[in-house]
Amino acid sequence: MGAEIFIASKAREAVKEVYGVEVPQDQFQVSPTRKEFEGDFTLVVFPLLRVSRKAPEATGEDIGKYLVENCPEVSSYNVVKGFLNICLSPVYWVESFRSMARNASFGTLPSTGRRVMIEFSSPNTNKPLHLGHVRNNLLGASVSEILKAAGNEVIKTTLVNDRGVHICKSMYAWQKRFDGATPESTGKKGDHLVGDCYVEFAKMEKENPAVLDDVHRMLVDWENGDPAVRGLWQMMNQWVFDGFEQTYKALGISFDKTYYEHETYLLGKELVQKGLDSGVFVKDPDGSVWCDLTADGLDRKLLLRSDGTSVYMTQDLGTAEKRFAEYKLDSHVYVVGDEQNYHFQVLKLVLAKLGFDWASQIFHLSYGMVELPEGKMKSREGTVVDADDLIEKMYQEAKATSEESGKLADVPDEEKECLYRMIGLGALKYFILKVDPKKKMLFNPKESIDFNGNTGPFIQYTNARIRSIMRKASEQGLAAGVEDGVEFSEKEQRLVKILSAYPQKVQEAADNFSPALIANYCYDLAKEFNQYYHDTPILKEPDAKVLSMRLALIGLLSDVLCKAMALLGIQLPERM
RNA sequence: GGUCCCGUAGCUCAGCUGGAUAGAGCAACAGCCUUCUAAGCUGUGGGUCACGCGUUCGAAUCGCGUCGGGAUCACCA
Numbered sequence: 001m002g003a004e005i006f007i008a009s010k011a012r013e014a015v016k017e018v019y020g021v022e023v024p025q026d027q028f029q030v031s032p033t034r035k036e037f038e039g040d041f042t043l044v045v046f047p048l049l050r051v052s053r054k055a056p057e058a059t060g061e062d063i064g065k066y067l068v069e070n071c072p073e074v075s076s077y078n079v080v081k082g083f084l085n086i087c088l089s090p091v092y093w094v095e096s097f098r099s100m101a102r103n104a105s106f107g108t109l110p111s112t113g114r115r116v117m118i119e120f121s122s123p124n125t126n127k128p129l130h131l132g133h134v135r136n137n138l139l140g141a142s143v144s145e146i147l148k149a150a151g152n153e154v155i156k157t158t159l160v161n162d163r164g165v166h167i168c169k170s171m172y173a174w175q176k177r178f179d180g181a182t183p184e185s186t187g188k189k190g191d192h193l194v195g196d197c198y199v200e201f202a203k204m205e206k207e208n209p210a211v212l213d214d215v216h217r218m219l220v221d222w223e224n225g226d227p228a229v230r231g232l233w234q235m236m237n238q239w240v241f242d243g244f245e246q247t248y249k250a251l252g253i254s255f256d257k258t259y260y261e262h263e264t265y266l267l268g269k270e271l272v273q274k275g276l277d278s279g280v281f282v283k284d285p286d287g288s289v290w291c292d293l294t295a296d297g298l299d300r301k302l303l304l305r306s307d308g309t310s311v312y313m314t315q316d317l318g319t320a321e322k323r324f325a326e327y328k329l330d331s332h333v334y335v336v337g338d339e340q341n342y343h344f345q346v347l348k349l350v351l352a353k354l355g356f357d358w359a360s361q362i363f364h365l366s367y368g369m370v371e372l373p374e375g376k377m378k379s380r381e382g383t384v385v386d387a388d389d390l391i392e393k394m395y396q397e398a399k400a401t402s403e404e405s406g407k408l409a410d411v412p413d414e415e416k417e418c419l420y421r422m423i424g425l426g427a428l429k430y431f432i433l434k435v436d437p438k439k440k441m442l443f444n445p446k447e448s449i450d451f452n453g454n455t456g457p458f459i460q461y462t463n464a465r466i467r468s469i470m471r472k473a474s475e476q477g478l479a480a481g482v483e484d485g486v487e488f489s490e491k492e493q494r495l496v497k498i499l500s501a502y503p504q505k506v507q508e509a510a511d512n513f514s515p516a517l518i519a520n521y522c523y524d525l526a527k528e529f530n531q532y533y534h535d536t537p538i539l540k541e542p543d544a545k546v547l548s549m550r551l552a553l554i555g556l557l558s559d560v561l562c563k564a565m566a567l568l569g570i571q572l573p574e575r576m
Numbered sequence: 577g578g579u580c581c582c583g584u585a586g587c588u589c590a591g592c593u594g595g596a597u598a599g600a601g602c603a604a605c606a607g608c609c610u611u612c613u614a615a616g617c618u619g620u621g622g623g624u625c626a627c628g629c630g631u632u633c634g635a636a637u638c639g640c641g642u643c644g645g646g647a648u649c650a651c652c653a
Binding site for chain 2: 029031034036037042044046049056080081082083124161164165166261286288297298299302304305306307309311312315337338339340341342343345366368369371376401402405407423434435436438439440441442444447450451452453454455457458460461462464465468469472473516520523524527530531533534535537538539540575576
């Protein structure tokens with residue numbers, strides 16, 4: 001049980017005993033005591049004044065006194081204004097530490113029995129991935145891990161947008177202007193080559209708008225299954241998939257199931273009929289089908305064009321239905337930019353109107369755009385930050401920083417490369433994941449992503465320090481363990497307190513779909529450790545029992561850091 | 577115009593289910609490496625939490641309004 005909950009329940013007991021009144025649990029607000037006051041946890045007594053009918057100070061005294069007298073875990077208390085600061089006994093912290101250290105799956109929550117599908121990435125196959133996609137991918141991958149840690153079964157999926165006019169544009173430009181160029185012949189990554197085609201088409205269109213007609217003819221040919229068009233489409237798509245695969249691999253991203261839009265874009269049409277039958281949809285005289293959401297404060301939404309073809313929303317309705325049925329999902333999370341907030345609002349509403357009770361279990365993990373100092377990224381102005389370039393740049397930065405320090409001088413080259421990747425990627429992932437997904441974030445290409453301060457490498461470095469001590473300890477034949485009769489120092493208790501909050505953080509992160517909560521937790525933990533490290537020698541400690549306990553403490557610390565950072569997709573090196 | 581989101585230190589961000597004197601990092605300045613990794617630690621300066629009103633014992637946090645920024649409201653995806 002978490003310490004906060006424990007104290008709250010004891011305080012409730014105290015109020016019942018002292019004042020003879022049962023007060024709801026939620027009236028007991030317990031939070032970690034602020035640094036400037038003495039104590040471990042603080043109970044806010046204001047909500048209890050109505051029951052105590054006493055001044056805040058007196059109420060705090062009453063409860064504090066009861067706790068000290070009746071709970072062995074509570075060693076002392078003090079009251080400041082309306083705040084009751086409670087100190088837990090040294091024994092409590094040692095026991096708390098023991099139970100964490102014993103629990104190999106500490107931080108993994110009990111199974112919820114729920115199966116969750118999470119869709120993310122969902123790229124277009126007409127241009128390479130950029131920084132915006134990177135945020136999407138990292139969020140999706142991280143939230144997947146967080147949901148797993150919170151006890152859910154998770155199915156990671158992506159829907160590749162591999163058909164449509166925009167794809168034909170690339171194909172058309174390639175035919176006309178690229179003289180049979182291939183990734184092999186140009187040495188270019190496939191997604192970048194196709195991206196070049198797309199850019200080229202924009203030029204062609206500017207020179208002669210009539211090319212658009214050709215492209216639309218091409219789309220019709222594609223839909224009719226014209227072998228030549230399909231062949232070209234398949235070839236170019238494969239180039240892009242191969243390119244994406246490389247980028248995904250570099251980022252450490254994978255999926256359990258990949259959907260392709262050319263296989264799903266016709267889904268949802270039967271649902272339209274169902275909606276018409278049940279009267280939640282209406283057909284206009286021209287044959288188009290709509291869902292009227294004006295009563296819900298939204299607009300009329302088109303579901304079928306007058307020519308009978310479906311739109312994006314139709315497909316999404318059908319896909320959702322199919323997935324919930326096929327996989328027996330309990331819920332579905334979509335990682336999609338906040339520009340589509342309206343779309344998902346409508347999606348949920350329409351599904352609810354169609355009578356699907358799982359509609360309420362659809363969550364849109366809406367994240368903010370990544371912006372540059374001069375505003376949004378625009379491919380036309382060449383301000384798009386390319387994912388592959390960025391990953392490479394981070395690697396180079398990590399390499400430069402590392403070589404400057406010279407700490408890896410005796411490490412084999414192959415291992416060095418691995419570490420540079422790990423650190424560069426750690427910096428990038430942390431930089432993106434530490435900010436609240438809901439908020440838009442700023443990226444300045446001119447300033448390199450930092451390796452100092454609240455960053456991924458800072459946390460990686462912290463772990464490298466711990467591992468270094470552990471290596472030396474093992475060389476000296478020293479073992480970690482907690483023996484009776486040893487207590488934690490004040491700083492060590494603080495570390496134990498932060499460690500013990502980890503499961504709760506995982507739960508919070510899962511509830512809010514927020515890797516940022518985990519990132520900030522890791523930073524707090526690492527920062528606290530570095531302060532401890534600075535003024536507490538570990539290997540030089542003369543008392544063998546104390547030394548042993550310190551090793552156990554930093555061992556658990558390293559474990560938790562590794563687990564928590566793994567939820568962000570960031571690995572921690574043994575040395576750096 | 578309707579709907580929704582955002583506005584916290586020079587910059588990037590925490591804190592937002594109401595709680596104590598609003599926190600970090602970067603940047604600036606000043607210290608700390610014969611002692612477990614200085615990618616670290618310590619300190620200094622830096623704030624009208626956009627603004628106003630309200631609810632409350634208590635508001636950065638909740639409500640209303642104003643200003644500023646953004647998204648969206650396609651027979652696009």
